[in-house]
Amino acid sequence: MQLGLLYSGGKDSTLAALVLERFYDITLVTAHFGVTDEYEHARQAADAAGFEFRALELDREVAEEAVERMREDGYPRNGIQHVHEAALEAVADLDFDAIADGTRRDDRVPTVSRAQAQSLEDRHGVDYLSPLVGFGRNAVDRIVDAELDVEVGPSEEIPRADYEAELRAVLAEEHGEGAIREVFPDHDQTYVHGLRE
Amino acid sequence: MQLGLLYSGGKDSTLAALVLERFYDITLVTAHFGVTDEYEHARQAADAAGFEFRALELDREVAEEAVERMREDGYPRNGIQHVHEAALEAVADLDFDAIADGTRRDDRVPTVSRAQAQSLEDRHGVDYLSPLVGFGRNAVDRIVDAELDVEVGPSEEIPRADYEAELRAVLAEEHGEGAIREVFPDHDQTYVHGLRE
Structure with a gap:
């Protein structure tokens, strides 16, 4: 059975792939808006973890709607949820x-309710799984420690390909660099360099 | 890391063990009340699937409370939830x-909320996982078809060791055979004979 897993290059989506690997032929799918080439970091993490990879370009309109929502809210949660839902529809x-x-x-965030x-x-006509x-x-954290070689650091310094990187870029393009700090709090991200020996 | 998985000998708990097998040393734990020896069916299913097994006797009082609740309700859901919560506390x-x-x-049923x-x-001081x-x-169903050798049939005919078998016995002891039909609707159960070749 072929399974497409939405993938950021971080620890959670890499671990999700390890959980499902026994049961499915997995392709890691990174959604992007064609704004930056940060999804290439996800390709490298996928290679390092030994999985097939595919990039999936979403309409830039989705990013613009998300950024507007984040500006109105003053925090990123609902904007990121909007992008995740669009990415699930696209991979489905x-x-x-x-x-x-x-x-x-x-x-x-993101969350997918039982009804969704x-x-x-x-x-x-697909099965949807949220293995974690x-x-x-x-x-x-304990399983990741045992299984993955992970780099942890602040959002701006860690190579990754979650929606946040491109949404920050779209936000800066449309509203200036200052808009980033108004929406995104500082927090740490992870990037997977591969499996532990 | 050592993990204890509540186990009935059916397809769901067996699949849960396969999902977690990569990350933990797993012991399948079947809770029972010492009323029947049906937990021996779970031991056989655990052996067939290649896992360690342990039986865990709960207080009969838990079964009696569950049975009273089921008689009051006229359906088994809340009684089974009560036993599952007691079994989780005991294995923890x-x-x-x-x-x-x-x-x-x-x-x-059973369900375990995020808060629980x-x-x-x-x-x-343990991690709790609900891998499915x-x-x-x-x-x-699709994964079970691919991975497990399963027998399906009516509740009364399938060897198994979920709480239901012993709760039926306690119900019959205390209120006669007729009480079983008043509480339990007919439904199919599964029993795992082993992994597919």
Whole structure:
């Protein structure tokens, strides 16, 4: 069975791939807007972890809607949720038997409710899996320590390909660099360099 | 890391073990009340799937409380939830680093909310995982078809060791055979004979 997993190059989505690897032929799919080439970092992380990779370009309109929402809110949560939902719809339109993401139990964003999951499955004729949604933060951290070679650091310094990097770029293009600080708090990101020996 | 997984001998808890096998040393733990020896079916399923097994006897009082609740309600859901919560508390008191169960996304019972999960983890100093809670019914069925040798049939005819078998026995002991039909609707169960070749 072919499964497309939304992938950022970070620890959560890499661990999600390890959880599902036994059951599916996995392609890691990184959604982007063609604004920066940061999705190439995800390609490198996918290679290092030994998975197939595919980049999937979304309409720039999705990024613009997300950025407007983030500016109105003054925080990024709903904008990121908007992009994640659009990315799930886009990957569900590809030719996979199943799709998945790296959502964890303790994530505040993105989240996919049971009703959203069922709707996605019914409308697209795919199975949707969130393999980490039954894993808490400590369990994820302990498993990642054992399985992955991970770099941790502030958002601006860690190579990665989550939606945030491009949304920051779109925000800066449309509203100047200062708009980034108004929307995004400082926080750490992770980038996977590969599996542990 | 040592993980204790609540185990019935059915397809869901067996699949949960396969999902976590890569990351933990797993012991399948079957809770029972010492009323029947049906947990021996779970031991056989665990052997067939290649996992360590442990039986865990709960207080009969838990079964009696569950049965009273089921008689009051006229359906088994809340009684089974009561037993599952008691079983999670008991397995969390053993010496595992992590505990888990086979709860699926579409299960109506038992369910463990995010708040219950966090409380269990905080009070017992363990990680709690529900590895199938991000898997829908169709995904579980397709993976089980590929991975497990499963027997399906009516509840009364399938060897198994979920709480239901002993709760039926306690119900019959205390209120006669007729009480079973008043509480339990007919439905199919599964029993795992082993992994596919």
